[in-house]
Amino acid sequence: MNFRSITLFTASALLATSAFAQDYKAGDMHVDHPYARATVPGQTSGGAYLTLENRGNSADTLVAAQSPAVKSVEIHTMEMTDNVMRMREVSSIDIKPKEKIVMQPGDGYHLMLIGLKTPLKAGDKLPLTLTFRKAGKVNTSITVEEGMQGKKSADDHHQH
Numbered sequence: 001m002n003f004r005s006i007t008l009f010t011a012s013a014l015l016a017t018s019a020f021a022q023d024y025k026a027g028d029m030h031v032d033h034p035y036a037r038a039t040v041p042g043q044t045s046g047g048a049y050l051t052l053e054n055r056g057n058s059a060d061t062l063v064a065a066q067s068p069a070v071k072s073v074e075i076h077t078m079e080m081t082d083n084v085m086r087m088r089e090v091s092s093i094d095i096k097p098k099e100k101i102v103m104q105p106g107d108g109y110h111l112m113l114i115g116l117k118t119p120l121k122a123g124d125k126l127p128l129t130l131t132f133r134k135a136g137k138v139n140t141s142i143t144v145e146e147g148m149q150g151k152k153s154a155d156d157h158h159q160h
């Protein structure tokens with residue numbers, strides 16, 4: 001293997017790795033692993049999750065999320081009210097310097113895909129654009145993953 005072929009090999013290995021990791025960024029804001037859970041027929045909304053990481057030294061704010069594949073995307077948070085886990089829409093998410101926010105089913109923040117035209121199936125991909133106050137727009141792709149069998153959380157039953 002000469003030097004040139006080693007260089008090419010390294011470059012293609014790096015490309016493959018970054019495509020698999022699904023890491024997107026704009027400025028200091030990194031968005032990692034956007035995914036949604038598969039939905040059942042008749043379900044009109046579904047939860048989507050991702051990791052927001054602010055690698056910069058100043059705070060930034062997620063102010064909007066949108067996808068041409070659904071009617072709208074809302075930013076939701078889950079909280080305990082009278083011993084019942086409820087979700088509520090919020091207008092934005094603040095991400096402090098060096099903060100990492102990991103969205104996950106059943107707790108904290110998630111994105112709500114509203115107005116599903118067809119059920120989300122494992123393997124589907126949906127474009128998702130996030131808008132940050134400072135970093136601007138980040139174009140990402142949500143991958144639909146298998147729903148969790150037997151474990152239901154409030155966002156699985158969410159209706160609008």
Ligand SMILES: [Cu+2]
Nearest residue numbers: 076087112155
């Ligand atoms: Cu929700």
